[in-house]
Amino acid sequence: MASVSNSSRLNKAVRQQYMSLPQGKKCQVTYIWIDGTGEGLRNKTRTLDKEPESLEDVPEWSFDGSSTYQAEGFNSDMYLMPVSMFRDPFTLNPNKLVLCEVLKYDRLPAETNHRALCKKVMEEVEEHSIWFGMEQEYTLLGTDGHPFSWPLNGYPAPQGPYYCGVGADNAYGRDIVECHYKACLYAGVKIYGTNAEVMPSQWEFQVGPCVGIEMGDHLWVARFLLHRVCEDFGVVATLDPKPMKGNWNGAGCHTNVSTEQMRDDEGLQYIEQAIEKLRKKHDEHIRVYDPHGGQDNMRRLTGHHETSRITDFSAGVANRGASIRIPRPVGQEMKGYFEDRRPAANCDPYTVTMAIARTCLLDSEEESQ
Numbered sequence: 001m002a003s004v005s006n007s008s009r010l011n012k013a014v015r016q017q018y019m020s021l022p023q024g025k026k027c028q029v030t031y032i033w034i035d036g037t038g039e040g041l042r043n044k045t046r047t048l049d050k051e052p053e054s055l056e057d058v059p060e061w062s063f064d065g066s067s068t069y070q071a072e073g074f075n076s077d078m079y080l081m082p083v084s085m086f087r088d089p090f091t092l093n094p095n096k097l098v099l100c101e102v103l104k105y106d107r108l109p110a111e112t113n114h115r116a117l118c119k120k121v122m123e124e125v126e127e128h129s130i131w132f133g134m135e136q137e138y139t140l141l142g143t144d145g146h147p148f149s150w151p152l153n154g155y156p157a158p159q160g161p162y163y164c165g166v167g168a169d170n171a172y173g174r175d176i177v178e179c180h181y182k183a184c185l186y187a188g189v190k191i192y193g194t195n196a197e198v199m200p201s202q203w204e205f206q207v208g209p210c211v212g213i214e215m216g217d218h219l220w221v222a223r224f225l226l227h228r229v230c231e232d233f234g235v236v237a238t239l240d241p242k243p244m245k246g247n248w249n250g251a252g253c254h255t256n257v258s259t260e261q262m263r264d265d266e267g268l269q270y271i272e273q274a275i276e277k278l279r280k281k282h283d284e285h286i287r288v289y290d291p292h293g294g295q296d297n298m299r300r301l302t303g304h305h306e307t308s309r310i311t312d313f314s315a316g317v318a319n320r321g322a323s324i325r326i327p328r329p330v331g332q333e334m335k336g337y338f339e340d341r342r343p344a345a346n347c348d349p350y351t352v353t354m355a356i357a358r359t360c361l362l363d364s365e366e367e368s369q
Contacts, residue, residue, distance in 0.1 A: 002142035002149055008234025019091065027051045028095040030088060031061055031080050032224050033102050036069025038112040038291040039239065039346050041224050051094035058082040058098050070102065070110055078110065079103040084217040089183040090228065097187060099221055115216060118350040122212035125361040129260040131337070132215035132353050133192060133208025137251035137345050138226065139243045140173045140201045141236040147201045147244065148173050148235055159249065162200045172201040173235070180205065180229045189222045190214075198249040198306070208256065212357075216350040241290060241344040242299035250300035250307065251345035257356055258337035267335030268326075274360040275315045275324050275338060281359050282313040282323070288351045290344035297344045308341070 029052065030045040044063065052058045065071030065078035080100040088095040102110040109116040122130075140148035149172035150156055161170045177194055184191035184205075192206040205226075207219050223239075230237045242250040261270040278285065290296035294310065301310035306320045315324040315338075317331040323342055330336035343352045 002146065002235065003144040004234030005143050005231075006234075008232060025050055028088070028091055029058060030095070030097050031082070031100050032097060032221065033063075033080055033100045034112055034220065034348075036065070036110070036112055038348055040068075041220070041227060042068055043224070052085065052096060055082050055085055055098075058085065058096075061100075065102075065104075065110075070112070071104070075105055077105060079107065083115065084221070086187040086189065086221055089186040089225070097221065097224070099217055099224075112348075114348050114350040114354070115213070118216060118354040119213045121354045121357050121362075125357045126212065128361050129211065130357055130361065131209040131211060131256075131258045131263075132349075132356075133206060133210070133256040133337075134215060134219050134343075134349055134352075135204055135206045135252070135254040135256070136219065136222065136239075137197055137202060137204045137253065138237045138239055139199070139251060140176065140203070140230070141238055141243070143234065143236060145236075149201055156200045158247070159198050159200075162196055162202075163198045164195050170200070171196050173203070176229055176233050176235065176237075177203050177205075179232075180226050183225045183229055184222055187221065187225060189225065190218050191222060197251075199244065202243075202249065202251060209258070212353075213350075215353050216348075219349040239344075239346040241296045241346060247305075249305045252300065252307075252341060253343045253345050253347050253349070253352070255340045255343050255349075255352055255356065256337050257340065257360070259361070262337060263335060265335060268330070271326065271330070271336070271338050275326075277359050278324060278340070278356075279313045279315070285340075285342065285355055285359070286310060288355050289342050289347050291346060291348060296346060297342070300344060301342065306341075 027048045028045050029048055030043050032043045035042050061080040062077050064076050066073040066076035082098045083101050084099040086097040088097050101115050102113045104110050165171050181194055190210055192208055194205040197204050207222050210218050226237050286294045298310055301307045303309040308314050308323045314322040316322040317326045318328040319325055325339040
């Protein structure tokens, strides 16, 4: 049996007694932000006198950045600026979840606040109506770091029956997946679907289509909900791009991209033009497709396990071993979208979507100068 946290064993019936108490006209608002690692999420909650009707009704707040790898102790206060609001699936209506940007003492974006610049880029390309969809792969672990439901000594059967599998011997942790799905729907996250992945105890959910900056907002909140649901079950969700060494699939965050021109008749030519621009900036994209400048992806993008080699760029129709995949229906209909398979599971969706928008849509001559 996988190791689970003691918190998950607390009496949930007792908890429900308190959760069902009325709260008057007061509203709980949970502020969510990205910490100084660029991967971790933090949150804290405050009471408002009434349910906020919009972001303008949610005040900015502050926190101790010296405890989140974001500031020194002698100058630790940092600002939380609300940017996107969702319903709270854990404490229910009228309570809210609010995603925030982090600003330093001088009101400039913190080092891991990539949203501010991403928003500017998305505003520059707004006329292209760029849509994104991101496929978030993750792996369930026990609190001891061992993959959930794997044998304590040894390995499960080789990959083969697990992808989109069913049955207790193939699908590990479906309860978590289904609870997360419902939590996303309740919150208002644009979750598109979910499935079991190739490695046992590995799953995927998709978010989108989202327009511009909305992609990063919704994926970060979906990640928060995943970690929060896993907390209730006493297990851990890791976004490590290669959680298990050896003959096991890694975890990516495949990014689907479509502009208005690509969606129109004969849009395939614009997809091909975008792919050629991405080819020329392959190394630059690899550097921003994981939080550590490509070091994490180096473990995943090996040319095996449905990946391209990190040093090579390739594209093809229905080719899951390519850097860029054109789905078969897109090739047949001559319009639609393409899939960038290079981003790692732990990527920052703001930096990924920003890099793609810049490369594919902004003046390439100006960018090269």
